[in-house]
Amino acid sequence: MDIKKRNIVIGGAWPYANSSLHLGHVAGLISGDILARYFRLRGDNVIYTSGSDCHGTPITERARKEKKNPREIAEYYDREFNELFDRFNFSYDLFSKTDSEYHKEKVKQLVRRLYDNGYIYEKIEPQTYCENCQRFLSDREIILKCPECGEETKGDQCDNCLHVPTTEELLKGNCIECGSKAVKKDNKILYLALSKFQKKIEERTEECKHLWRINAKNETEKYLKQGLVDRAITRDLDWGVEVPVEGYEDKRLYVWIDAVLGYLTNTMKICEEKGMNWEDFWKEGHNNKIYMCHGKDNIMFHSIILNALLLGQEDNYHLVDVIVSAEYLNYNNQKFSKSKGIGITGLEALDLYPVDSLRYHLVSNGPEKKDTNFSPEDFVNTHNGEILNKFGNLVNRTLRFKNLDKIELSKIDNRMKLKIEKIYDEVGNLIENLEFREATRKIMSLVEDANKYYDEREPWKQRKDDIEGFNETIFTCANIIANLSNLFEPIMPDTTKKIREYLKLEKAEWKPVILEKEIELSNIEPLFERIKLEEK
Numbered sequence: 001m002d003i004k005k006r007n008i009v010i011g012g013a014w015p016y017a018n019s020s021l022h023l024g025h026v027a028g029l030i031s032g033d034i035l036a037r038y039f040r041l042r043g044d045n046v047i048y049t050s051g052s053d054c055h056g057t058p059i060t061e062r063a064r065k066e067k068k069n070p071r072e073i074a075e076y077y078d079r080e081f082n083e084l085f086d087r088f089n090f091s092y093d094l095f096s097k098t099d100s101e102y103h104k105e106k107v108k109q110l111v112r113r114l115y116d117n118g119y120i121y122e123k124i125e126p127q128t129y130c131e132n133c134q135r136f137l138s139d140r141e142i143i144l145k146c147p148e149c150g151e152e153t154k155g156d157q158c159d160n161c162l163h164v165p166t167t168e169e170l171l172k173g174n175c176i177e178c179g180s181k182a183v184k185k186d187n188k189i190l191y192l193a194l195s196k197f198q199k200k201i202e203e204r205t206e207e208c209k210h211l212w213r214i215n216a217k218n219e220t221e222k223y224l225k226q227g228l229v230d231r232a233i234t235r236d237l238d239w240g241v242e243v244p245v246e247g248y249e250d251k252r253l254y255v256w257i258d259a260v261l262g263y264l265t266n267t268m269k270i271c272e273e274k275g276m277n278w279e280d281f282w283k284e285g286h287n288n289k290i291y292m293c294h295g296k297d298n299i300m301f302h303s304i305i306l307n308a309l310l311l312g313q314e315d316n317y318h319l320v321d322v323i324v325s326a327e328y329l330n331y332n333n334q335k336f337s338k339s340k341g342i343g344i345t346g347l348e349a350l351d352l353y354p355v356d357s358l359r360y361h362l363v364s365n366g367p368e369k370k371d372t373n374f375s376p377e378d379f380v381n382t383h384n385g386e387i388l389n390k391f392g393n394l395v396n397r398t399l400r401f402k403n404l405d406k407i408e409l410s411k412i413d414n415r416m417k418l419k420i421e422k423i424y425d426e427v428g429n430l431i432e433n434l435e436f437r438e439a440t441r442k443i444m445s446l447v448e449d450a451n452k453y454y455d456e457r458e459p460w461k462q463r464k465d466d467i468e469g470f471n472e473t474i475f476t477c478a479n480i481i482a483n484l485s486n487l488f489e490p491i492m493p494d495t496t497k498k499i500r501e502y503l504k505l506e507k508a509e510w511k512p513v514i515l516e517k518e519i520e521l522s523n524i525e526p527l528f529e530r531i532k533l534e535e536k
Contacts, residue, residue, distance in 0.1 A: 005044055006287050007280045010036045011263040011302075012050035012090075013294030014098065017077035018058035020345045021084055022336045023374055024329035025295075027362045031324045031436060032293035033090045034363065037490035038431050040091075041510035047093050047281055049266040050085075052078040054099040055240040056255040057140035057156075064177070070239045074099060084346045088355060089493050094266045098241070098258050106265040107258055108244040110313065111233075115245055119193045119312040120233065126184035127167070128155075130175040136187055136236040137175055139165070144173030162219065162297060166229075190234045190245060192257070197308040198228045204307060204319050212303075213434065214369065216323035219299040228304065233257055260306040263292075282310075284318050293324040324434055327367035332375050354528065356492035357383045363491055364440040380533045390447045391484070392528040397454065398477040399502055399524045407519040410468075410475035416453060417476075419446060420483050420512050427487055428510065443487045450480040475515070478503065482513050495527055 012032040015021055029050075036048035054074035063070040078097050085095060096103060114120050128137045142155035148163040155170045157163070165173075173182050202224050209217045233254050234243055240252030264282060271278040280286040292302040303323050310317035330336070336343035349358055361382045365372055399407075423446055430439040454477055462470035485499040489508040496508060502524055503515065 004287060006039070006289055007045045008035075008039050008047070008288065009263065009267060009281050009290045010039075010046065010048040011290070011292045012048070012092070013292075013298050013302075014051050014053040014259045014262055015081060016056045016058045017052040017054050017074040017081065017097070018056070018062045019077065019338065020080060020347065022338075022343045022345050023331070023349050023362070024336050024343070026084075026088060026346045026349075026358075027329040027366055027372075027374075028295040028326040029090070029293060030088075030359065030362055030366070031326065031434070032291070033088075034431065034436055034490040035291055035293070035324070036091055037493065038428070038510070041486065041489060041508055042428070043510075045280070047267050047270055049092055049094050049096075049263060049270065051094075051096040051098060051103075051262050051266065052081050053255060053259045053262075054078065054097050055252070055258055057138045060237065060239055061140070061176070071099065080347070084350075087350050088346065088359065091493075094270050096262070096266055096269070098255075098262060102269055103262060103265045104241045106268060107241050107253070107261050110261055110264070110309070111253065111257065112244040113315075114192070114309065114312040115190075117312055117314050119196060120190050120245070121193060123189050123191050124186055125167075125189060126171075127187040127189065128170050128173070128182040129185035129187075130178065130180050131183060132178045132180040133175060136185070137182060138235050138237070139170065141176050142170050142173035142182055143176045144170065147172075157297065159297075187236070188247070189232045190243065190248065191230045192233050192308070192312075194228045194230050194304075194308055197311050198224070200311055201228070201304055201307055205303065208321055208323075211321065211434075212323045213325045215296045215327065216299050216303060216325040219296070219325075220303040220323075223300055223304055228308075231256075231305075256301055256305060257309065260301055261309060263306070264310075282317055284316050286318075288318050289322070290318060290320045291322045291324055292320055294326070296325050296327055299323060299325050322434070327369065328371045329362075329367050330371060330373045333373050353379065353531070354383070356495045357387050357528070357531075360387055360440065360491055363436050364444075366437055368434070368437055376533060380531050383528070383531050386444060388528045388530055390444060390451060391488075392526060394447055394451050394454070394477065395481055395499065396526055398474060398481060399521060400526075401459070401474065404474070404521060406521055407474055407478045407515070408471045409515070409518050410471040412479050412514065413453065413472065413476040416450070416480060417514075419449060420480065423483075423487065424510060424512060431490070440491060443484065443491075446480065446487070447484065450477055453477070478519065479513075479515055482515060486510060486513065498525075498527060 010032050012029045036046050039046045059070045059073050063073045130137055139155035146153045146158040146163055147169050149161040151160040155165050155173055171182055205220050234251040235254050237252045241258050243251050267281050268278045281288055307319045310319055331343040334342045361379050427439050427442050457473040459470050459473040482503050485496040486508045489496045503519055
């Protein structure tokens, strides 16, 4: 692997600040934190960022129902998101919100440049309108039967087949608020000339798609094959980012422009505060790489829309390199559904279970290439069977060996030393190839090898009649544990921090470590406790 420092942006999808995030959302976003922690361990310059999407129609819909203003709704859930990601140990450099003044001003500058460069144009056209409510309707405010699969859906995107309805198809729908049939009414709209970017986005997709998940390849190529269609960027609302074009003072920008530009505006903000140059992360020629992490329903916004907005700046922007698009996590073999009482929120899960065990389980059983399932039974089996019985057991019987007060300097078993030296590249390659499940299995295989080595050496016998062999066994296992504190850092950061405290290690690094002095052992507590399913 290249050892030169890279400038890496990792973007996590911006959740709508209109409802609590369930465990499936966390499963779709945790890949960003794994990547950020891993690249930091490698010594790369990392900016990992996301935020609350405060301006979407879901927020205005909820505000209407609860008779509140949209800002109240957005701020409530923004606080909840911050608590969730903080407790899950997501290591964001900045988790902001689209309602911040800094973000709004930067977005207006970027959109104005698109307009000045000729990529935004005005069009008078019939738009969906509710005569009963006396207002134009956004896509999400229309309910219709999907023309592709026949399922009932909102007008922004079909949840079942991901089809995005056309304007003509939306006119067959009804107002979600009052049920009245939508009608046509002329409206003045600004459009993004997305079709102008077809060739360059095709070229970029062909260049990068070998790094993408199969769902990202298929979804992006589907849109490109159909031909990119210009998209309306203005909407008739008073909640959102103002349109930086004269004559549009009563309209706001569509949220899909507002939110995806947040990765860029957040980078600018972070770099301003840290005295760094944001262009090192977003302009060509700086050994940079851009990762976007989200669920499969967000693919085209990152593989097509964001790249188009960057290309339209005509200012040497580096485009998105890697699309890390998760499939869905189900709960007890059913789709998460708040209305049906199916599933568990992220915060509810944290109130029930240890955070590192949740992180490990969501990664080792994650929806990387197909939908996967979370059940309390499966989680408890993972915690007790793998985390406690394998990893916890190795640490416990090594560092809490009866009447052992220090780890003596000794020889490390050469066979185990070679495994340690080899595994960093193996796990690193898996992580960089987005094989997070396999990476956890690879690390756990080292735990299993260490436990087997421990059993074969029988240190409980060695201590009586072969103290030199005993010291070698404990020293070798302690060194494996020290390296596990590096390898597991992207997945189980609280646990690995405890191990480093026990072994007097200053920091985690992505390279083999060998203990260089004897270690006094004191106040060593078990890393994990057994979970009984009936208690949860």
